[in-house]
Amino acid sequence: MKEKEILKLVGARIRVLRKERGMSQESLGEKGGFHFSYIGQIERGEKNVALLNLDKIANALDVNVAQLFTYVNEEYEQTESDANVNEIIMMLRKSNPQQIAMAKNVLREIFNNK
Structure with missing residues (x-):
């Protein structure tokens, strides 16, 4: 470099x-x-x-x-899915442990029911 x-x-x-x-x-x-x-x-x-x-x-x-x-690649365009995942991560970072556990359980249910 x-x-x-x-x-x-x-x-x-x-x-x-x-x-x-x-x-x-x-x-x-x-x-x-x-x-x-x-x-x-x-x-x-x-x-x-x-x-x-x-x-x-x-x-x-x-x-x-x-x-x-985790460097910025100026050619990289964030997809809508990437933006949604980043938004979820930001919400989780601001949450307490009980809210995080609840969110994990909800996501587990959503993905297990496919």
Whole structure:
């Protein structure tokens, strides 16, 4: 991988995750404890962000750090099914353990009755 290419890939991934959550750079910065201009520099691949800061950003985005490294392929177009699955995942992340267990049981019933 070319030098600094990883910075641009991670920055682009952070931008996609932020926009999927309807967050501005300001709101992500505030939630993660950073100035919005720092978030912009990261998203443009201008900053070599520390792992501890990546962890803070991931927490602010409500994802695990590994998801920051699932890079964006600019040629990839998200299907409606992909969008629906992502929406379900976001709902589950905001749910309590009992709601998650209930959702799992409902899905199990739906898929077992095919």
